[in-house]
Amino acid sequence: MILEMLSYPFIARAFIVGILVSLCAALLGVSLVLKQYSMIGDGLSHVSYGALSIALACNIAPLKLSIPIVIVTAFLLLRMTERGVMKSDAAIAAVSASALAIGVSVTSLTTGMTTDVNSYMFGSILAMTREDVVLSVILSVVVLALFGFCYHYIFAVTFDEGFGRAIGVKVSFYNTMLAISTAVTIVLGMQMIGAMLISSLIIFPALTSMRLFHSFRGVVITSGVLSVVCFVAGMVLSYQSSMPAGASVVLANLGAFLVFFVVGKIRNC
Numbered sequence: 001m002i003l004e005m006l007s008y009p010f011i012a013r014a015f016i017v018g019i020l021v022s023l024c025a026a027l028l029g030v031s032l033v034l035k036q037y038s039m040i041g042d043g044l045s046h047v048s049y050g051a052l053s054i055a056l057a058c059n060i061a062p063l064k065l066s067i068p069i070v071i072v073t074a075f076l077l078l079r080m081t082e083r084g085v086m087k088s089d090a091a092i093a094a095v096s097a098s099a100l101a102i103g104v105s106v107t108s109l110t111t112g113m114t115t116d117v118n119s120y121m122f123g124s125i126l127a128m129t130r131e132d133v134v135l136s137v138i139l140s141v142v143v144l145a146l147f148g149f150c151y152h153y154i155f156a157v158t159f160d161e162g163f164g165r166a167i168g169v170k171v172s173f174y175n176t177m178l179a180i181s182t183a184v185t186i187v188l189g190m191q192m193i194g195a196m197l198i199s200s201l202i203i204f205p206a207l208t209s210m211r212l213f214h215s216f217r218g219v220v221i222t223s224g225v226l227s228v229v230c231f232v233a234g235m236v237l238s239y240q241s242s243m244p245a246g247a248s249v250v251l252a253n254l255g256a257f258l259v260f261f262v263v264g265k266i267r268n269c
Contacts, residue, residue, distance in 0.1 A: 002232070005239050013128045014192055014245065018231050020140035021189040022201055022249075026227035027147050028182050029202035030209075030220050031158045036088075038206075040077065040179070041199035043092035043099075044186045047073045050103035052190070057110035063135060067187050073099075074183035078175055128191055136188045143181045150174060155216055193246040201227065204253035211257070211264035230256050 005011045025041075032038045051066035058065075077095060081088040128136075147154065156164040157174045164171050182202070189198045209222035234249030241248070 001236060001239070005235070010128065011235070011239070013130070013133045015232075015235065017128060017133055017136040017140075017188065018192055018235065018245075018249075019228050020137060020144075021185060021192070022205075022227040022231040023224050024140050024143045024147075024181070024185040025189060025198075025201035026205035026223040027144070027220060028178060028185060029206040030216070030223055031154055031178055032182065032202060033206040033210075034158050038203050039089065039092050039199070040074070040182060041186055041202040043077070043096040044070050044074055044183050045190060045198045046096040046103070047099040048187050048190050050099035050106070053103035053106045057106050061131075062191075063132060063187065066190075067139075067184060070183040070187050071180050074179040075176060078179045132191065139184050139188060143184060146177060146181060150177065154178065158216070193249060194244075197246045197250050200250045200253060204250075204257055205230070208253070208257040208260045211260040212267070226256055227253075 006015065029038065029041075032040060048066045048070050051069040052062045054060075055062045055065040073095060077088075077091050080086050080091050086094070153164075153169050153174050156167070156169045157171050157178075161171045161175075185202075186198055189201060193201060205223035205227040206219065208226055209219040213219050213222055230252040231249050234252035235245060237243065237252065238245040238248035
């Protein structure tokens with residue numbers, strides 16, 4: 001069935017981008033969940049929706065406008081929380097609501113709730129163009145390479161920032177790198193999963209892996225594998241049942257979480 005699906009160019013493009021984005025989101029999600037910063041995905045997805053609405057209203061390529069805006073927002077959110085201007089959850093909630101309101105207002109005043117806007121809110125595999133695929137592959141590979149090369153430093157800032165500073169780790173730099181990588185991943189995944197669902201790719205794989213594994217390395221590896229498997233399963237479900245791809249992928253992640261949760265309870269009995 002997968003070979004049959006790949007015979008359609010738009011599904012093949014979705015598989016390429018989806019697997020890479022799912023892997024990026026899962027790896028970054030482990031650190032974000034452990035740092036209690038997982039809702040940044042939800043906040044940045046709303047910022048991305050606002051940027052995409054402005055881009056569509058101005059006839060600008062959506063990714064070219066939304067990526068820098070979301071990166072700057074992620075950087076500012078990090079600085080606000082580090083300097084104590086506002087707690088992370090409050091800052092994310094304020095930015096999320098404001099960006100969503102701006103996006104809806106711009107849309108209603110210009111294009112209206114068109115198919116293009118809805119595809120970014122709820123996801124559409126038809127939204128991926130060849131240019132988007134090339135850009136997504138390049139940026140995803142960069143994110144994965146940064147995570148691999150900086151793995152030990154990310155481990156340090158995830159569990160104990162104070163200890164990291166004591167041994168010479170540039171905590172602020174690696175926190176910024178995590179935030180920017182998350183911003184890029186959110187924007188790349190929005191076209192397929194949708195702004196309303198993209199944060200689930202960050203949260204679910206990490207939470208699922210933590211049901212059975214307790215080491216950082218074990219959770220990271222399992223999260224990456226689970227995320228890719230759930231994406232493929234979700235795409236197959238979408239193809240068979242004609243459901244939206246984003247919702248199908250999230251349901252596959254939910255199913256995996258419930259299975260791991262039950263297995264973890266049984267093992268602890």
